[in-house]
Amino acid sequence: MAQQDKTMRGRMVLQHILAMVVITAVLYVIRYHVMGSEYTGRSYTETTLLLGFVLIVAYMAGIVAAHFGLPRITGYLFSGILFGPSLFGFATHETVNQLKVIDGMAVALIALTAGGEIKLDSLKHIRKPLTWIVAATMLLSFLGVTALVLIISRWFPLFSGPENFGQWTAVAILLGTIAMASSPTVVIAVISETKAKGEVSELILGTTVIKDMAVVILFAIALSLALIFNDPEATFDFMKIAGAIGEVALSLLIGLVLGWLLGLYINRVGREMVLVVLGLCLLVAEIGLNYHLEPLSICLAAGFYIENFSGTKGDVFIAAMKKLSLPVFALFFCVIGLELDLRSLASIWIITLVLVAMRAVMVLLGTIAGSKIGNAGNFMQQYGWLGFISQAGVSIGLAVTIGRTFPDWGAQLETLIISMVTVHEIIGPILLKFALDRSGETEAVTRKQ
Amino acid sequence: METSLLIGLALIALLVFLVHYLIRRTRGDSIYRQLWFSTAIFILVGVSIGPSGLHLLDIKDINSLSPLTDILLGWIGWLIGIEWSRKLFSLIPVKYWLIGTMENILSIVVVMTVFGGLAYLFKDLFSDPLMPEFLFLVGLCASVTSPRSIITLTHRFSLPREVARNFAVIAHLGNLVAIFFTYMLISFLGSAHQGVFRLLPIAIVLVLGILEALVMNWLFVYRRDTPESMLMVIGIVTFFAGAAAILQVPPFLAALMGGGFFALNYPKRQHQLMSVLQSSERPIYLMFVTMAAVLMPVHEPMLYITLLAFITIRLVAKFISGSLVKRTYSKLRKWWGTGLFLPQGALAVAIALSAYQLNPGYWYDILVAVVVLGLLINELLGYLLIKSGGNNGAAG
Numbered sequence: 001m002a003q004q005d006k007t008m009r010g011r012m013v014l015q016h017i018l019a020m021v022v023i024t025a026v027l028y029v030i031r032y033h034v035m036g037s038e039y040t041g042r043s044y045t046e047t048t049l050l051l052g053f054v055l056i057v058a059y060m061a062g063i064v065a066a067h068f069g070l071p072r073i074t075g076y077l078f079s080g081i082l083f084g085p086s087l088f089g090f091a092t093h094e095t096v097n098q099l100k101v102i103d104g105m106a107v108a109l110i111a112l113t114a115g116g117e118i119k120l121d122s123l124k125h126i127r128k129p130l131t132w133i134v135a136a137t138m139l140l141s142f143l144g145v146t147a148l149v150l151i152i153s154r155w156f157p158l159f160s161g162p163e164n165f166g167q168w169t170a171v172a173i174l175l176g177t178i179a180m181a182s183s184p185t186v187v188i189a190v191i192s193e194t195k196a197k198g199e200v201s202e203l204i205l206g207t208t209v210i211k212d213m214a215v216v217i218l219f220a221i222a223l224s225l226a227l228i229f230n231d232p233e234a235t236f237d238f239m240k241i242a243g244a245i246g247e248v249a250l251s252l253l254i255g256l257v258l259g260w261l262l263g264l265y266i267n268r269v270g271r272e273m274v275l276v277v278l279g280l281c282l283l284v285a286e287i288g289l290n291y292h293l294e295p296l297s298i299c300l301a302a303g304f305y306i307e308n309f310s311g312t313k314g315d316v317f318i319a320a321m322k323k324l325s326l327p328v329f330a331l332f333f334c335v336i337g338l339e340l341d342l343r344s345l346a347s348i349w350i351i352t353l354v355l356v357a358m359r360a361v362m363v364l365l366g367t368i369a370g371s372k373i374g375n376a377g378n379f380m381q382q383y384g385w386l387g388f389i390s391q392a393g394v395s396i397g398l399a400v401t402i403g404r405t406f407p408d409w410g411a412q413l414e415t416l417i418i419s420m421v422t423v424h425e426i427i428g429p430i431l432l433k434f435a436l437d438r439s440g441e442t443e444a445v446t447r448k449q
Numbered sequence: 450m451e452t453s454l455l456i457g458l459a460l461i462a463l464l465v466f467l468v469h470y471l472i473r474r475t476r477g478d479s480i481y482r483q484l485w486f487s488t489a490i491f492i493l494v495g496v497s498i499g500p501s502g503l504h505l506l507d508i509k510d511i512n513s514l515s516p517l518t519d520i521l522l523g524w525i526g527w528l529i530g531i532e533w534s535r536k537l538f539s540l541i542p543v544k545y546w547l548i549g550t551m552e553n554i555l556s557i558v559v560v561m562t563v564f565g566g567l568a569y570l571f572k573d574l575f576s577d578p579l580m581p582e583f584l585f586l587v588g589l590c591a592s593v594t595s596p597r598s599i600i601t602l603t604h605r606f607s608l609p610r611e612v613a614r615n616f617a618v619i620a621h622l623g624n625l626v627a628i629f630f631t632y633m634l635i636s637f638l639g640s641a642h643q644g645v646f647r648l649l650p651i652a653i654v655l656v657l658g659i660l661e662a663l664v665m666n667w668l669f670v671y672r673r674d675t676p677e678s679m680l681m682v683i684g685i686v687t688f689f690a691g692a693a694a695i696l697q698v699p700p701f702l703a704a705l706m707g708g709g710f711f712a713l714n715y716p717k718r719q720h721q722l723m724s725v726l727q728s729s730e731r732p733i734y735l736m737f738v739t740m741a742a743v744l745m746p747v748h749e750p751m752l753y754i755t756l757l758a759f760i761t762i763r764l765v766a767k768f769i770s771g772s773l774v775k776r777t778y779s780k781l782r783k784w785w786g787t788g789l790f791l792p793q794g795a796l797a798v799a800i801a802l803s804a805y806q807l808n809p810g811y812w813y814d815i816l817v818a819v820v821v822l823g824l825l826i827n828e829l830l831g832y833l834l835i836k837s838g839g840n841n842g843a844a845g
Contacts, residue, residue, distance in 0.1 A: 015667035022664050023688060030695055045694040048516035052688025059668070059681045274732045326676035327683050 016060055027053055027090065047098045050091050051331075054099070054338070057083060058330040071429040073189045073333045080337020087342070096338045099331075104285030104295055105278075106332035107185060111296045112281065113321050114188040114209060115255075115303020122202050129374030130206045136373070137366030137388055138180045138211060138218075144362035145355060146176030158351050159416065161409025170226035171413055174402055177222040178417055179359045181215040182208040183392035183428065184296065189329045190432045198441035200379050204387035204432070212394055213248050213297055219398050220244030223405065230406060251294040254287070255301025262302060263310025266317050277321060296394070336392065336425065345419040352419040359420075363388045383435035390428020391421045489825050491735045495742025502747070514740060515806075516691070520683075521737040522701035522802060523690035525795045527682075528730060529628075530708020531723050532621075535716065541618060549622025552770040552790075556623075557588035557630070559766035560759075564588070567758060583812055585634060586804050590820050591763040593627045594620040595794030598828065602789060606835050616789045619774050624796055628705065631800050635699055635807060653698045658706025661689040665707065666715050669722055678725045699803035734795055738821060741798050744805075745818040756819045760826055767791055788834030791827045798824065 030049065057079040065075030083090040091099075123130075149172035152158065162168050187208045191201050221244075224237045258280065265276060281299070288295035306317055345352060367385035370376070376384070396418060403414035436442045496502050500511070561584045568580060596617040603613035632654065636647045668681050689707065690700035712719045746752055764787070771786025801820040805813040 019664045019667040022660055026660065026688075026692055030692055034696065044512065044516045045519070045691055047691075048519055048687060049691030049695060051516075052684050052686070052691050055680060055684030056664075056668075056688055059677070059684055062677075062680075274729070275735060278732075327680045330680050 016063075019056075020060065023053060023056055031090075047095055050095050051099065053090065054080070054083070054334045055327065055330060058334040062330065071190050071433040072193055073186065073329060073429045074426070076330050076333035077337040077340075077425060077429075080334040081340055081342065082337075084338035084340065086340065091338050096335065099335045099338065102331055103335060104288060105281045106328045108281035108284040108288075108295045108299045109277070109321070109324060109328050110185045110188050110332065111299035112277070112303040113192060113325060114184055114205065115259075115300040115305075116307045116317070116321065117188065117191065117205060118209070118300075118304050118307065120308040123206065126199065126203055126206065126376075129371060129376035129380065130203060130210070132374035133203060133207050133367060133370030133376065133380075133384070134210050134214070136370035137207065137363050137385075138214065140362040140366035140369070141179040141359055142176040144358050145179040146172040148355070148358045149175050152354075159348070159409070159412035161412050166229045166232065167409065170229040170406070171409070173222050173229070174226050174413065175355070175417070177215065177219050178395050178398055178420075179355075179362070180211060180218065181391055181395045181398070182211050182388045183390040183394070183425075184208040184212050184300075185332070185392055186390035186425070186429050187387060187432060189333070190429050190436070192325060192329070194433060194436055195443035196436040196441040198439065199377050200384055200387070200439040201436060201441050203376060203380055203384060204435075208388065209300060211388075213294075215394060215398075216248055216294065217241070217244045219401075223401070227405070247293060248297055251297035252301045254293065255298040256305050258284070258298065259302035259305025259310070262317070263306050266306065267311050273317060274324060277317075277324060340422050340425065341418065342422070344415045345422050348416060348419055352416065352423060355416075355420055356423050360385075360389060379439035383438050386431035386435035389424055389431050391424040395421045488735070488738060488828075491739045492742040492821060492825065495739035496745050496747055499743035499745060501745060511743060514743065515694070517736075518740050518802065519690040519694045519700045520687050521733055521740060522699070522799055523686040523693075523704040524726070524729070524733045525737060525799050526701040526704025526706075527686060527708040528726050528733075529624075529796055529799075530705040530710075531712045531719060531726060533709045533712040534719070535713050541622070545615075545618055546622055548774060549619045550626050552619060552773055553592045553623035553626040555770045555773065556592035556763070556766040557585070557627075559769060560591040560762050561585060561588035563762045563765075564758070582634060583816075585630070586801070587759070587816060589627050589630055589634065590797045590801050590816065591759065591766060593624050593793060593797045593800065594767075594790050595792045595796070596620040596624070597794060598792030598831065599789050602792065602831060602835055605832075608785070608835075612785070612789070616774060616786075620790065627796070627800070631803070632702060634804065635702060650698045653696050654693070654702045654706055657689055657693055657696070657698070657703040659710050661685060661703065661707030662710035662714070665711055665722070666718065669718055679729070682722070682725055694806075697807070699806055701799045701803045737795060738798065738824070741802060741817055741821045744814060745821065746814060747818075749815065752815055752818050755815050756822055756826075759819050759823055760830070763823070763827070764791070764830065784834045784837060788831045791831035791834065793820070793824050793827050
């Protein structure tokens with residue numbers, strides 16, 4: 001039996017390699033022999049070809065990652081990194097830009113799933129630890145990273161640009177704020193994949209979701225403060241903060257309305273769910289793009305409403321979501337991998353690692369403190385912090401805003417933040433899966449027990 | 450993709466809510482009616498968001514839709530090809546093969562001849578240098594029939610099982626002939642208006658199809674769960690659709706070849722793959738029809754004239770070929786043969802769209818629109834004809 005399994009596995013590996021050789025050969029022939037110098041990566045047909053390639057490679061990388069006990073999304077990320085502009089360069093920057101359109105839709109779909117995972121009953125049950133963990137991790141991450149940057153910059157400037165203590169304070173505040181963020185998309189992808197259930201997964205998901213919304217508001221405050229520290233003649237912009245709060249509130253409101261509409265559809269019609277979910281996600285992505293609203297918050301609220309207030313036919317909705325989720329996750333994380341710029345990480349890796357380590361320590365301390373005060377279980381105290389390491393889209397978006405707002409040193413800080421996010425993106429899913437496995441909440445572990 | 454395109458796509462999905470609400474309000478017992486209505490509404494949605502309607506999508510958006518159209522055509526190609534079966538083909542008597550072939554060729558000849566006559570009468574209108582190819586294409590689109598609709602109709606009217614089987618098999622065989630002719634046609638259409646037969650496009654389609662099937666088989670052997678298989682299938686279909694589009698051959702035909710090669714060579718996995726493909730069949734079909742409807746020039750009077758001519762001539766053609774098929778079942782009532790052969794499916798639209806991709810132009814645009822609208826009218830006509838011929842299987 002063991003011998004048969006071994007032969008089967010060997011055959012499987014061989015066939016996957018063969019498939020990979022064939023598609024890479026087709027891609028190579030088309031790119032270098034058929035198209036030659038005409039290849040730009042900008043045409044729609046080229047994007048289609050690369051999209052297919054990315055999906056196939058992601059599928060295989062996901063299997064390889066799962067084989068080594070890693071989350072599939074790590075495989076998707078690595079396949080993106082491997083074939084992206086940083087390494088093999090099969091996908092050009094133009095192609096990546098074209099594929100980014102999918103980002104908004106994927107974020108919406110992931111958030112819809114995340115919202116659907118938040119149940120009102122369990123939220124009531126974990127309210128206390130949730131509040132304390134959110135507060136403690138955010139506060140400590142901010143203080144730790146801000147203090148570290150202020151101290152280091154006295155002796156060893158992180159990058160060129162800022163000329164005085166005020167400007168370094170601005171940098172420290174912004175880095176501290178970004179350090180508070182975690183990635184709900186990574187969390188929901190890993191929880192969906194591992195089918196984890198329990199206190200740790202609920203707390204990690206709830207915390208990252210709340211942190212994500214809070215960071216948008218806090219970033220507006222931090223940005224206004226940073227502008228004052230950068231230029232003492234500037235004034236504190238209350239409107240910016242009010243605008244950020246309004247953005248989040250309006251996004252949640254729109255999400256609830258969409259959730260109500262979707263609930264009506266599920267209960268009264270319940271057909272063509274895949275098309276409806278897809279259409280809704282595209283619509284939300286578009287609303288987010290045009291009206292400066294948060295697709296993530298909109299869909300979180302919509303998913304939350306459907307799960308908790310739209311009656312008993314939620315199964316139809318969940319089935320439709322499941323049908324779409326894996327291809328969307330694969331594409332989303334693969335595109336993230338394609339976007340990751342390893343070259344920027346290579347140039348500032350020491351300072352990046354110092355900041356990553358500091359943030360990790362602060363998240364650890366925050367989780368322990370929050371869990372103890374909020375009476376969370378032992379597993380949360382021991383492993384919960386590993387779930388808050390990952391960072392993704394929101395942090396990158398905020399980094400881009402910084403780059404645009406501070407022409408003297410914003411670009412350097414943006415590169416540093418993206419380097420940190422790159423590290424967090426690579427290690428975050430692995431750590432989260434480890435935490436869920438150790439807490440005994442993943443389906444694989446539960447089955448073994 | 451542009452902003453308006455995203456809004457348009459979102460509208461497609463959100464209007465479904467209204468559609469189904471309306472369907473529920475209409476009187477009617479059958480799923481058949483619901484399916485008909487939802488196809489009709491999706492076509493309306495496509496038209497309304499397109500340049501002829503609210504103009505949510507402009508020409509740039511329509512161009513940006515081409516990858517999606519390629520992927521959908523690839524998926525439809527696989528769905529059709531995967532149904533082939535070596536075992537079934539070997540069990541079908543020679544008589545059926547002959548009738549299927551003749552039924553199809555007869556339809557092509559009738560439609561081509563009458564349309565050719567019209568083209569001769571209105572020479573100024575039909576000035577396409579590839580007119581013979583275009584007429585042949587019209588005949589091809591008219592000749593195909595939907596075996597699935599035959600099953601649905603026979604079930605709906607409780608017709609004898611033998612009728613369902615015979616007609617479905619013959620329609621299937623007739624479609625095979627149409628597919629063969631489509632492969633031939635692309636060699637002419639892809640030759641940059643020279644009207645020369647070239648082997649290269651066929652060779653590319655064959656090679657791509659076989660490679661696609663091989664990759665699908667290698668990766669599908671140890672598939673895990675459905676979402677994982679779905680990811681893999683989407684990836685492969687998308688990749689080869691892109692490759693076919695770059696190499697300027699129809700993605701539909703490459704995928705069809707892939708599906709057929711897979712079905713004929715790996716029958717053990719055929720049904721597993723079929724279930725994965727079919728799990729998304731309905732949304733894919735509706736998106737596909739909607740995309741085709743987006744191109745529809747509804748403001749063109751010629752569309753309606755051509756549509757009328759297409760429906761009428763096809764009705765005559767199918768009346769003749771339906772009479773031929775009557776030979777397989779002696780107790781067949783009047784109009785049943787015609788009624789069963791009228792409904793068309795995605796194959797007709799796929800053939801028209803594939804030709805349009807190779808040779809975009811006024812008449813090809815009109816043809817896509819005619820075939821899409823024809824789907825609805827033929828479905829309805831088939832239903833009405835059978836209803837008028839007798840309502841239960843106790844006939845004869």
